[in-house]
Amino acid sequence: MNHNFRRFAALLMISMIAVFAVACTAQDGDLNNAQNQTLYLFNSKGENAEAFKKMCEDFTKETGIPTSAFSVGAGQDAQEPLRTQMNSVNPPAIFSLQGLKELPEWKESGRIVDLSSVENEEMRKLADAIPESMRLSDDGKSNYGIPFNVEGYGYMVDQRMIADLFSGEQQEAVIEGLKQASYEEFIAFCDAVTQYIETPAAKTIEINGKPYTFTAQKTERTKKLNGVFAFAGSEKWTYGDHLINVALNTVFLDARSAQNATEAQLESLRQPLVAYAKALDYVSSHAGGIKGSAKRGNDLINAANFGYDQSVQSFADGNALFLQQGNWAYANIEKVSKDVAENAVFLPIKLPITDAMIKTGKTAKEMNSSIPVYVPNYYVINAKAPKEAQENAIRFLLWMQKPENVQKYVIEAFHSVPYMADEGMKLDDSLSVSIMEYLEEGKTLSAPYHGAPNIWSSEVVGKELMEKYLTKSEWTEDDYHSIADFAITRWKNMR
Amino acid sequence: MERYYKKWFYLLVLPAVLLFVFVIGLPFVIGTIYSFTSWRGTYFAGGTLSESFVGLENYIQAFSDEQFIHSMIYTTAYTLVAVVAINIVALSFALMLGRIKRGVGLYRTVFFLPNMLGGLAMGFIWQFIFQVVYTDLLFSPDGLFHVEFLRFMTQDTTKALFALVIMTVWQSAGYMMLIYISGLNSIPGELYEAAEIDGAGPIRKFFTVTLPLLMPSITIVLFLTLANSFKLLDQNIALTNGDFNTRLMALQILRTIQDKTPPNYGVAQAQAVVFFVIVAVISLFQVSLTRRKEVEY
Numbered sequence: 001m002n003h004n005f006r007r008f009a010a011l012l013m014i015s016m017i018a019v020f021a022v023a024c025t026a027q028d029g030d031l032n033n034a035q036n037q038t039l040y041l042f043n044s045k046g047e048n049a050e051a052f053k054k055m056c057e058d059f060t061k062e063t064g065i066p067t068s069a070f071s072v073g074a075g076q077d078a079q080e081p082l083r084t085q086m087n088s089v090n091p092p093a094i095f096s097l098q099g100l101k102e103l104p105e106w107k108e109s110g111r112i113v114d115l116s117s118v119e120n121e122e123m124r125k126l127a128d129a130i131p132e133s134m135r136l137s138d139d140g141k142s143n144y145g146i147p148f149n150v151e152g153y154g155y156m157v158d159q160r161m162i163a164d165l166f167s168g169e170q171q172e173a174v175i176e177g178l179k180q181a182s183y184e185e186f187i188a189f190c191d192a193v194t195q196y197i198e199t200p201a202a203k204t205i206e207i208n209g210k211p212y213t214f215t216a217q218k219t220e221r222t223k224k225l226n227g228v229f230a231f232a233g234s235e236k237w238t239y240g241d242h243l244i245n246v247a248l249n250t251v252f253l254d255a256r257s258a259q260n261a262t263e264a265q266l267e268s269l270r271q272p273l274v275a276y277a278k279a280l281d282y283v284s285s286h287a288g289g290i291k292g293s294a295k296r297g298n299d300l301i302n303a304a305n306f307g308y309d310q311s312v313q314s315f316a317d318g319n320a321l322f323l324q325q326g327n328w329a330y331a332n333i334e335k336v337s338k339d340v341a342e343n344a345v346f347l348p349i350k351l352p353i354t355d356a357m358i359k360t361g362k363t364a365k366e367m368n369s370s371i372p373v374y375v376p377n378y379y380v381i382n383a384k385a386p387k388e389a390q391e392n393a394i395r396f397l398l399w400m401q402k403p404e405n406v407q408k409y410v411i412e413a414f415h416s417v418p419y420m421a422d423e424g425m426k427l428d429d430s431l432s433v434s435i436m437e438y439l440e441e442g443k444t445l446s447a448p449y450h451g452a453p454n455i456w457s458s459e460v461v462g463k464e465l466m467e468k469y470l471t472k473s474e475w476t477e478d479d480y481h482s483i484a485d486f487a488i489t490r491w492k493n494m495r
Numbered sequence: 496m497e498r499y500y501k502k503w504f505y506l507l508v509l510p511a512v513l514l515f516v517f518v519i520g521l522p523f524v525i526g527t528i529y530s531f532t533s534w535r536g537t538y539f540a541g542g543t544l545s546e547s548f549v550g551l552e553n554y555i556q557a558f559s560d561e562q563f564i565h566s567m568i569y570t571t572a573y574t575l576v577a578v579v580a581i582n583i584v585a586l587s588f589a590l591m592l593g594r595i596k597r598g599v600g601l602y603r604t605v606f607f608l609p610n611m612l613g614g615l616a617m618g619f620i621w622q623f624i625f626q627v628v629y630t631d632l633l634f635s636p637d638g639l640f641h642v643e644f645l646r647f648m649t650q651d652t653t654k655a656l657f658a659l660v661i662m663t664v665w666q667s668a669g670y671m672m673l674i675y676i677s678g679l680n681s682i683p684g685e686l687y688e689a690a691e692i693d694g695a696g697p698i699r700k701f702f703t704v705t706l707p708l709l710m711p712s713i714t715i716v717l718f719l720t721l722a723n724s725f726k727l728l729d730q731n732i733a734l735t736n737g738d739f740n741t742r743l744m745a746l747q748i749l750r751t752i753q754d755k756t757p758p759n760y761g762v763a764q765a766q767a768v769v770f771f772v773i774v775a776v777i778s779l780f781q782v783s784l785t786r787r788k789e790v791e792y
Contacts (some may be wrong), residue, residue, distance in 0.1 A: 079753075079758075080752075083536040083537050086537045087537055101756060102756065103537065104757050105537075105756055105757035105758065108535070108538070108540060108757055109535065109537055109538040109757075110538075111537070207609075223700055298646075298647040298650055299630070299647075300631075302626040302627075302630065302647070302649075302650075303622060303626065304622065304623050304626035304627045306628070378621065393530075454753070454754065454755055454756040455753065455754055463738065466738070467650075467738065467739055471650070476776070
């Protein structure tokens with residue numbers, strides 16, 4: 001027994017050490033064999049992990065170049081896994097970056113290829129063709145990435161709700177009117193809806209200079225309304241990143257100019273930020289919810305009642321007329337109500353701004369009838385990957401941007417809006433179509449908040465608003481100014 | 496058998512030593528070295544490892560960061576309250592289970608079960624409990640009892656500290672109770688009989704017999720609860736996410752990386768080293784102190 005046990009123990013020891021040693025050396029062996037052949041890709045959008053993998057497999061089938069794709073988990077932060085992958089024995093040759101905010105890190109580490117200076121002429125042409133406003137560039141000359149897609153956001157509205165609030169045939173005209181309406185007209189409309197929810201009456205209101213009359217009786221659909229806005233008070237990014245971004249558009253044309261903001265530019269943000277605070281005051285005090293109309297206070301920032309999911313549900317259930325969200329929320333809305341998702345379109349987010357506040361050459365009317373559309377993600381090439389891998393990466397990106405592949409993967413598989421959609425491409429959801437309409441009309445704003453200091457918009461300003469203001473029932477004129485002052489001071493300190 | 500262990504001692508401990516060296520020892524040493532550099536997660540700002548040495552700059556930055564200092568104070572306050580609360584509850588459970596005759600196994604299982612839940616899952620469950628059950632159902636003006644302090648517990652620095660304590664007591668008390676039960680079971684019954692003959696009441700018996708003889712278990716439980724409280728991360732993320740100034744130290748280190756771009760891993764690493772020193776010193780001090788109180792019989 002003793003003898004057998006001894007033998008067994010010795011064998012176990014040897015096997016464990018052997019396994020340990022093999023495990024260590026096998027990785028090195030794999031590296032030597034694979035490095036010159038396999039194209040490693042890092043995908044930061046976990047939501048499309050399966051479709052991304054399929055696209056890579058199709059590329060392999062067509063070109064014979066083996067691929068290995070790594071996707072982060074859905075909703076998971078991509079920066080940490082990307083750094084881990086970069087430190088691994090097989091770093092990705094293609095990885096994705098979320099815009100200008102993440103560029104300094106990878107530029108400083110020397111891991112990013114400037115596409116405007118690659119040898120491959122086709123790649124240079126593709127990079128040159130990217131509209132200037134969509135380029136990943138910190139100096140206006142370099143061009144570091146191929147946009148993954150474009151995303152847009154605004155106030156979503158279920159068109160059928162408008163048809164029921166007014167008469168069906170007025171639906172299109174009302175929506176068009178709301179797109180063009182000034183902030184004051186929009187607020188008058190929201191006040192009228194609030195009043196209608198309490199006491200329905202055939203009241204006539206003016207939208208963009210034209211009169212429209214509410215239906216005297218509520219329908220099954222409008223009976224569910226208990227507030228104007230579906231508001232996610234616990235999600236700082238909705239008012240920290242996205243709403244404040246509209247105000248930043250008054251001074252900055254794009255993320256790059258925000259990144260290089262001057263003292264004077266930051267000072268000229270004061271009035272637009274006061275306007276932003278006023279708009280947020282209005283929105284957060286006219287919220288509907290799954291439990292009924294909501295009041296501003298501690299409950300409004302409880303994640304269990306006013307989180308992202310609850311705001312989506314509140315909109316999809318018809319409790320609120322508008323939801324400030326982007327086209328990425330389509331799938332979530334669809335899960336609650338396919339009909340609402342299919343009938344949702346974007347209206348612009350409006351602020352009480354004047355032409356004098358705007359330094360970009362636009363007018364207040366233009367800004368209040370535009371929605372932010374921007375590139376959330378770029379594919380970039382790892383400059384430290386072996387030469388052959390970089391060449392394969394270029395082949396992959398060129399292959400991916402072929403119109404038929406854009407239609408097949410970007411539109412159909414990833415449910416995204418391509419950054420250069422042509423007429424032959426067919427978008428497959430109502431929100432994407434709505435974004436395309438704004439793009440075609442040239443009524444778009446950009447995403448300067450990507451150029452603000454890291455975490456400024458959401459974790460600094462958004463947090464201040466959540467902790468100190470959204471819990472307060474009344475805001476004063478002084479509060480608006482304090483919010484603007486806090487935002488500007490912190491930006492200056494964080495640079 | 497003993498001869499066998501003596502002969503093969505080094506070979507037998509080799510796997511454990513290798514694991515410790517590669518999984519804990521080396522990363523710790525590397526991390527400590529990196530805390531003196533401008534490490535950015537995938538590269539050294541300014542060149543190679545040797546070129547990027549910044550001396551004590553990362554430590555100076557860490558200590559001049561108000562949030563880091565606040566998180567240190569907040570973590571210490573939380574740890575003090577949590578350690579006391581967990582120990583009182585766990586010991587009370589153990590003493591109560593020692594008294595009852597039926598259903599002991601069931602109670603043990605029920606009290607132990609929360610320990611099986613992961614930190615994040617538990618944080619989200621308790622977020623719902625604090626935000627809906629406490630705020631709307633139990634302690635609202637229309638609820639069972641109106642207790643304003645117990646409403647919106649995740650929205651205030653002090654209240655959130657108690658919310659974290661309530662949650663971690665619920666999670667850990669069952670596990671610590673098992674250690675106390677085994678400690679209580681090892682106390683010979685005759686000592687209680689002798690104390691009774693000498694005229695000692697239940698309170699006297701607890702302080703003169705139970706507590707001194709339970710010191711080995713108290714040493715272990717105090718060590719575990721101290722270390723776990725200092726290291727708390729997942730529950731902190733899920734319950735408050737650091738809002739309302741509720742960042743504990745582990746979360747503060749994590750957020751330091753996200754606060755700047757490019758991420759300053761050097762400063763985060765310096766914070767981690769300071770964190771390690773604090774936890775190590777306090778834990779060693781506690782173990783040596785409670786060990787001295789242990790009695791032999």
